Amino acid sequence: MTTTNQADTLIGAVAALIKTDLAPITSAVDQEGRYPIEFLRKLAGAGGFAAAVPKAHGGLALGLGPQIDVISEVGRECGSTAFLAWCQSTCALYLLGSPNEAVRTRYLRAVATGERLAGTGMSNTVKHLAGIENIHLKARRQADGYVVSGSLPWVxxxxxxHLAIVAASVEGGGYVMFAAHGDAAGVSLHPCPDFAGLAGTQTLNIRMKDVRIPNEDVLAHPEQFPAYMAGIKPAFVLGQLGMGFGVIDGSLRIIRESNVAGAHVNQFLDDQGDALANEAAALKASARRLAAQADEGGAALIDVLRLRLAASELTLRAANSAVLHAGAKGYLMRHPAQRRLREAVFVAIVTPALKHLRKEIHALEQAAAEAQAA
Structure with missing residues (x-):
């Protein structure tokens, strides 16, 4: 079976699972904050977190493109669950990219196969590295590992x-990225304030007080961290495209359904379904190209950031258009258009947020212009 056929088989299995196990609980995930752990386990069994992981580590060895497609397929039904699929699959890629064999051996297969669920708490670090906010976790290095204290508001x-893969600044300079156990001594988990959406994503405040992190749980030591972050960032950002594409596709479905009876008046709205679909197709083609480059370690970061920005902007437009096409019905909390609008806003504010993307793109463009002038 060719790689393309294997990828098609994977997406078919995921689509069937969504129909039977996710669609019936989507409203509960959104409105009641239900954490869809049963679906996540079944998605793991279908290979839904392991498309880009080598077979030697329990993966399917299909590449980042099919992993984005899995997240997108989930997002067509539920943006919250697509975000969870991104969290889990991205943690697997963090581990895969680690230069430290011990942590790969310890966790990669378990995370890729869903035996161990995992969250990525890198938002604060990524924003810190972009000059947006201070880093919240602090570490002291010891011979056998690190001692970490601090808190992360939303993981x-x-x-x-579960595991939480996070990073801390190290006393004396640099950063360390590591896997922390939710039940480790010194780790406490606390509820967050109510969100407008994404309540079913098991998002908690993590507090650490003198938590001991052994070297076997370190993904990148300070001397490894810069090269490691540069290596994992393209996949980190590209994987989020699946959330946006899923919300766009779900919004287009609402537009089509609304036009069955309302096309005669919906035709006067600015963003029409066919035009939005064409724009989405172009972005998906770019995503496939950049994902293939990322698999080979050659994706240009500025191209990745520009695509992620364009996807955020189109997701907002598509979801807004879906509400307008649905009309008054789209203002009801139980209508999927209302959920899609909140999910689209999340795509635009989750790290890297739309404003963060523009800041980083500006900095890269400015640096390139200065280099050229020199």
Whole structure:
């Protein structure tokens, strides 16, 4: 079976699972904050977190493109669950990219296969490195590892039995990235304030007080961290495209359904379904190209950031258009258009947020112009 056929088979299995196990609970995930752990386990069984992981580590070895497609397929039904799929699959890629064999051996297969669920708490670090906010976790280096203290306000897909992959600044300079156990001594998990959406994503406040992190749980030591972050960032950002594409596709479905009876008046709205679909197709083609480059370690970061920005902007337009096409019905909390609008806003504010993307793109463009002038 060719790689393309294998990818099609994977997406088919995921689509079937969504129909039977996710669609019936989507409203509960959104409105009641239900954490869809049963679906996540079944998605893991179908290979939904392991498309880009080598077979030697329990993966399917299909590449980042099919992993984005899995997240997109989930997002067509539920943006919250697509975010969870991104969290889990991205943690697997963090581990895959680590230069430290011990942590890969310890966790990669378990995370890729869903045996161990995991959340990525890198938002604060990524924003810190972009000059947006201070880093919240602090570490002291010791011979056998690190001692970490601090707190992270929002980390998703975490719990007592989960891993959280996070980073801290190290006393004396540099950063360390590591896996922390939700039930480790010194780790406490606390509820967050109510969100407008994404309540079913098991998003918690993580507090650490003198938490001991052994070297076996370190993904990148300070001397490894800069090269490691440069290596994982393209996949980190590209994987989020699946959330946006899923919300766009879900919004287009609402537009089509609304036009069955309302096309005669909906035709006067600015963003029409066919035009939005064409724009989405172009972005998806770019995503496939950049994902293939990222698999080979050659994706240009500025191209990745520009695509992520364009996807955020189109997701907002598509979801807004879906509400307008639905009319008064789209203002009801139970209508999917209302949920899509909140999910689209999340795509635009989750790190890297729309404003963060523009800041980083500006900095890269300015640096390139200065280099050329020199």
């Amino acid at each position: 998703s897909n975490v719990g007592d039995s």
